[in-house]
Amino acid sequence: MERKTKINAENGKQELEIIREFDLPVDLLFRAYAEAEIVAQWMGTKVLKLESKKHGSYQFETTDRKGNKYGFNGAIHEFIPNRKIVRTFEMDGTPYGVQLEIYQFVPITDDTCALKMHVIYESSELRDQVLKLPFAQGINMAHNRIQDIAAKMK
């Protein structure tokens, strides 16, 4: 069964919600956020540090195809196994500021669960910029593809 990700982002607000249901027991979903080895797999990132506990912190490093490195980091403010994580998130060297992330892990049945991600940004303008990142990248990629094709036709 296909389960779709839902985004709630009201106009002019500095927050958004990401909601998704999984065909997984809630403890397995939680492990995907708590264990470094698993985070590395699905996020496609190197986990330099992940202290899954209150007052812990984390540091990820992602390398793109060209070899450019991007750093991510944050501090963990609340860590309740199988229920809740509150943490900050920051992309190193970008103007997007620090965002506060509240994760709620909700069991539905023994084998299904939901993730509710509440993300609060420093301002509504910053939220919109982050929201538009994949949009802008997608359009740039489409544009580059068109240019590639045009170049070959010359």
Place this chain on the structure above:
Amino acid sequence: MNLRRDVFQAIADPTRRAILLLVASQSMTAGAIAANFDTARPTVSKHLQILIECELLRQQQNGREIYYQLNPGKMKEVAEFIEPFRQMWDDRFNKLEHIMKQYKQKETE
């Protein structure tokens, strides 16, 4: 259905995309918009005209000034902005689900 093609044409151009991002937060005059670009003012005007024809932008008379704003009646465009963001998370979560199902099998074995 024409609308969809027009919207796509409008956002396929980098300058028009930049104009949309500019006026997304506040309505602006043509002069204020043009001040953000190195391009000649008539070129920016042409882009504005296309965006209006595509109904992505709306003109509003305010005294002697004409302000350009995103057409608020069309949430469709907002959804277009958000869709790639949603898709990115959907892809990540699909991967997460796929990987964790393998862990689930290991547990039950």
